[in-house]
Amino acid sequence: MTENQEKGNNRTTPQLSRRHFLKISAAGMAAAAFKIVGVDLSAQQAAAALARRQSGILGVGWGGSPATLDPLSASADVEIAFLNVVYDYLIDTNASSELVPRLASSWSVSDDGLTYTLQLQDGVTFHDGSALMPDDVVWTFERLKSDGPTADLYANVVSVAAGDGNSVVFTLEQTNPDFLYNLTDNHAVILKANADNIGTDFNGTGPFRLTDFAVDRAVFEANASYWGGTPGVETLEFIYFDSVDGAINALQAGAGVDVVLRMDNAVYLSLAGDSFFQANEVPTSGHDLVRLRADRAPGNDERVRQAFRLATDRQAIFDRIQFGFGAVGRDSPIGPVFAQYYTEETPLPERDPAAARQLLTDAGYPDGLDMTLYVPALSDRVALAEVLAAQWADAGINITIEPQEEAVYYADSGWLEVDLGITPWGARPVPQVYLDLYLKSDAVWNEAHWSDEEIDRLVETAGTTLDEAERVNAYHEIQRVMIERGPIIIPYFFAQFGVMAEYVDGVDLHPFAGRTNFNTATV
Amino acid sequence: MSNAFYLRWVRSVRRLVLTVGRFVFELFRRPQSALGTLIVLFFLVLALFGNQIAPYDANDIEHPPRQSPNDDYPFGTDSRGRDVYSRVILGTESIFRVAGLGTLLAVGVGTIIGLVIGYQGGVLDELVSRVIDAMLALPALLVALVTLGVIRELQFEPGTWQARFADNSVLLVIAILYVPIVARVVRSSTLEIKTREFVEAAQIRGESRFYIIFREIFPSVIPALVVEASLRFSYAIFLVASLGFLGVGVRPPTPDWGHMVSDNSGAFYDLTPWAMERPAMAIALLVIGVNLMSDGVRRAVQKSD
Numbered sequence: 165m166t167e168n169q170e171k172g173n174n175r176t177t178p179q180l181s182r183r184h185f186l187k188i189s190a191a192g193m194a195a196a197a198f199k200i201v202g203v204d205l206s207a208q209q210a211a212a213a214l215a216r217r218q219s220g221i222l223g224v225g226w227g228g229s230p231a232t233l234d235p236l237s238a239s240a241d242v243e244i245a246f247l248n249v250v251y252d253y254l255i256d257t258n259a260s261s262e263l264v265p266r267l268a269s270s271w272s273v274s275d276d277g278l279t280y281t282l283q284l285q286d287g288v289t290f291h292d293g294s295a296l297m298p299d300d301v302v303w304t305f306e307r308l309k310s311d312g313p314t315a316d317l318y319a320n321v322v323s324v325a326a327g328d329g330n331s332v333v334f335t336l337e338q339t340n341p342d343f344l345y346n347l348t349d350n351h352a353v354i355l356k357a358n359a360d361n362i363g364t365d366f367n368g369t370g371p372f373r374l375t376d377f378a379v380d381r382a383v384f385e386a387n388a389s390y391w392g393g394t395p396g397v398e399t400l401e402f403i404y405f406d407s408v409d410g411a412i413n414a415l416q417a418g419a420g421v422d423v424v425l426r427m428d429n430a431v432y433l434s435l436a437g438d439s440f441f442q443a444n445e446v447p448t449s450g451h452d453l454v455r456l457r458a459d460r461a462p463g464n465d466e467r468v469r470q471a472f473r474l475a476t477d478r479q480a481i482f483d484r485i486q487f488g489f490g491a492v493g494r495d496s497p498i499g500p501v502f503a504q505y506y507t508e509e510t511p512l513p514e515r516d517p518a519a520a521r522q523l524l525t526d527a528g529y530p531d532g533l534d535m536t537l538y539v540p541a542l543s544d545r546v547a548l549a550e551v552l553a554a555q556w557a558d559a560g561i562n563i564t565i566e567p568q569e570e571a572v573y574y575a576d577s578g579w580l581e582v583d584l585g586i587t588p589w590g591a592r593p594v595p596q597v598y599l600d601l602y603l604k605s606d607a608v609w610n611e612a613h614w615s616d617e618e619i620d621r622l623v624e625t626a627g628t629t630l631d632e633a634e635r636v637n638a639y640h641e642i643q644r645v646m647i648e649r650g651p652i653i654i655p656y657f658f659a660q661f662g663v664m665a666e667y668v669d670g671v672d673l674h675p676f677a678g679r680t681n682f683n684t685a686t687v
Numbered sequence: 688m689s690n691a692f693y694l695r696w697v698r699s700v701r702r703l704v705l706t707v708g709r710f711v712f713e714l715f716r717r718p719q720s721a722l723g724t725l726i727v728l729f730f731l732v733l734a735l736f737g738n739q740i741a742p743y744d745a746n747d748i749e750h751p752p753r754q755s756p757n758d759d760y761p762f763g764t765d766s767r768g769r770d771v772y773s774r775v776i777l778g779t780e781s782i783f784r785v786a787g788l789g790t791l792l793a794v795g796v797g798t799i800i801g802l803v804i805g806y807q808g809g810v811l812d813e814l815v816s817r818v819i820d821a822m823l824a825l826p827a828l829l830v831a832l833v834t835l836g837v838i839r840e841l842q843f844e845p846g847t848w849q850a851r852f853a854d855n856s857v858l859l860v861i862a863i864l865y866v867p868i869v870a871r872v873v874r875s876s877t878l879e880i881k882t883r884e885f886v887e888a889a890q891i892r893g894e895s896r897f898y899i900i901f902r903e904i905f906p907s908v909i910p911a912l913v914v915e916a917s918l919r920f921s922y923a924i925f926l927v928a929s930l931g932f933l934g935v936g937v938r939p940p941t942p943d944w945g946h947m948v949s950d951n952s953g954a955f956y957d958l959t960p961w962a963m964e965r966p967a968m969a970i971a972l973l974v975i976g977v978n979l980m981s982d983g984v985r986r987a988v989q990k991s992d
Binding site: 480483555 | 748767768840846934938939953955957958
């Protein structure tokens with residue numbers, strides 16, 4: 165209702181306003197009734213499916229559109245998905261976070277762990293017809309090293325050079341057991357040396373070639389000379405919607421969308437029961453991090469940190485927010501998806517609000533705590549905050565929830581300043597990334613401002629040792645310390661979701677939705 | 688104190704009782720108006736005694752999540768395991784507090800402004816009237832969104848008076864939005880009433896301006912004011928619900944109807960339709976009730992005149 169209508173109505177004929185209102189309510193109730201009755205669309209859906217199958221087009225719906233397509237700055241799923249289609253990575257990871265050869269057909273590591281030699285696939289050509297040379301790889305990584313968010317990641321690389329035959333040699337300053345995983349980084353697509361207009365011209369080696377790019381869609385045709393074999397569909401379309409709901413509606417209506425990746429738990433749960441779709445989920449290492457600043461009161465007291473954790477029921481949160489998708493967390497980023505490093509050796513104490521209250525009293529807060537919980541205004545995160553606030557209230561911790569638009573939450577490093585906050589962390593193929601980014605004392609995003617000598621030592625060991633047993637042990641120890649005295653709560657790990665029409669085949673959902681490959685897809 | 692004063696006092700009380708009595712009689716004579724009034728009274732009872740009526744705490748998450756309405760949970764539970772019935776009941780209080788107090792504040796301030804500029808006239812009237820015109824030209828929802836957005840970004844320390852001010856910002860925004868509307872209605876009534884003989888008589892008697900405005904003119908403005916206030920109240924409910932739906936103004940997990948509707952829309956509507964429908968029905972019922980009542984108030988006031 166606009167102010168004009170409102171004013172006009174109440175000035176002269178207030179009755180009209182009521183009728184108008186009743187009319188609107190009646191229309192609303194009718195719409196709701198249709199929704200409740202559930203109009204059967206299956207015949208229509210089947211016809212649409214047949215038409216889609218014959219078209220040879222695979223339509224992928226995204227809830228958002230690319231803001232930048234320069235590999236140096238691209239980060240969102242929808243941006244990485246675009247790059248992953250027109251370019252190639254040296255190495256991919258699969259749904260279980262194992263390394264999979266892509267442009268690099270094989271690799272070897274020197275005994276000292278400092279020199280990596282990657283053999284490139286033969287017969288790879290760019291879309292403009294020129295052949296892929298080791299120099300293109302060298303140029304690409306020099307660019308990644310020089311600027312942007314990857315500068316830190318590759319700071320340890322002393323040199324990248326063309327090797328014997330069709331190979332590339334990376335030399336490191338310090339050993340890094342995860343180096344091959346660093347090469348799979350989302351930004352690290354291989355460009356042609358001295359490429360111009362990066363981000364607007366796309367001369368890649370990838371399975372598809374861009375033919376049309378508009379605000380609401382990108383259209384790609386199959387690259388018939390793709391080194392990995394001709395893709396299974398002639399045309400791939402990325403269709404950009406304002407929200408994932410729009411993409412889901414188009415999928416349900418058979419309106420040009422066959423696949424939708426990445427959605428909220430509730431959306432997935434509401435679709436998962438529909439036999440017309442294939443609903444796929446993969447566990448990931450992505451998680452919501454609840455952290456308490458440990459460098460000032462009240463979080464600098466170990467008993468206070470312990471009280472927050474004792475007041476938290478992770479399983480109840482998992483059931484209510486994740487609806488059982490993903491995994492329950494144990495307050496360390498080394499989740500069950502990293503099977504080789506994950507352990508449940510150290511028991512996580514049962515929820516005990518009374519004990520938590522006692523700890524707070526011991527720490528000098530007999531009347532409990534009043535705190536503000538800052539949270540990005542995304543529905544799942546606010547829901548998490550609500551459940552946490554309800555659980556903590558039993559231990560005398562009174563929470564004021566402060567939802568902030570994401571842009572505001574991250575602006576001016578505000579999220580790093582606040583005492584109590586929730587930050588979502590995306591899926592990564594190795595746990596070390598999280599430890600380096602937010603857990604060690606000098607980490608750039610040490611949100612909790614926590615400094616623990618033992619953790620620093622263990623993170624250092626895990627990040628450099630070439631002895632796998634020592635590494636496993638370090639990761640186990642880190643998990644123990646986090647349970648004993650850590651400043652963070654990780655209540656759960658996300659699952660990644662994908663929903664596809666039943667006639668779509670060959671799409672393996674990746675934990676990072678944007679890295680899902682479409683070259684093997686068929687309709 | 689003289690006997691005359693006492694008698695005058697008794698007479699005005701009697702007159703007031705009679706007027707109110709006739710007003711109430713007229714209001715309940717039409718079934719539609721009676722129904723509307725009863726609906727509003729029903730919600731008023733919920734607002735006042737919600738804590739005693741609601742079976743559970745509004746934010747208690749210990750219930751099984753996503754239960755469809757059943758004997759234990761008449762309105763079901765939401766995805767977080769909260770009792771929707773309790774939340775709807777306890778949400779009444781906030782909507783009455785914000786919309787009701789906001790309206791009262793707007794009516795109070797707007798009446799004073801309207802009376803003063805209407806009686807005074809001249810440059811003051813011109814100036815204030817243009818400001819009112821300017822304020823009326825702005826869309827209510829937009830003004831509310833911008834104001835609340837700004838207040839929210841200020842982020843006051845919890846516990847300070849600024850924070851308490853920010854927590855009641857929706858109430859204040861409603862008052863600010865509706866003051867010009869009320870002021871304008873009162874002003875136009877005042878313009879008409881000030882030309883009547885009894886006002887002139889008072890002027891000739893040499894009564895003070897204050898006395899004339901509040902003792903002579905104000906009582907005659909009351910009928911128009913009552914109608915306007917009831918209308919404002921219904922729009923305020925709509926506005927509060929809209930703001931809650933848009934996620935500004937209320938802080939989760941406050942059981943706010945508008946927020947409950949938006950919180951349980953989209954995919955959540957497929958999972959727990961009851962968690963969205965019940966608060967939506969409550970909003971619809973209350974707005975219909977207030978509308979029927981305000982229509983009845985208008986008729987009753989006209990009849991009582």
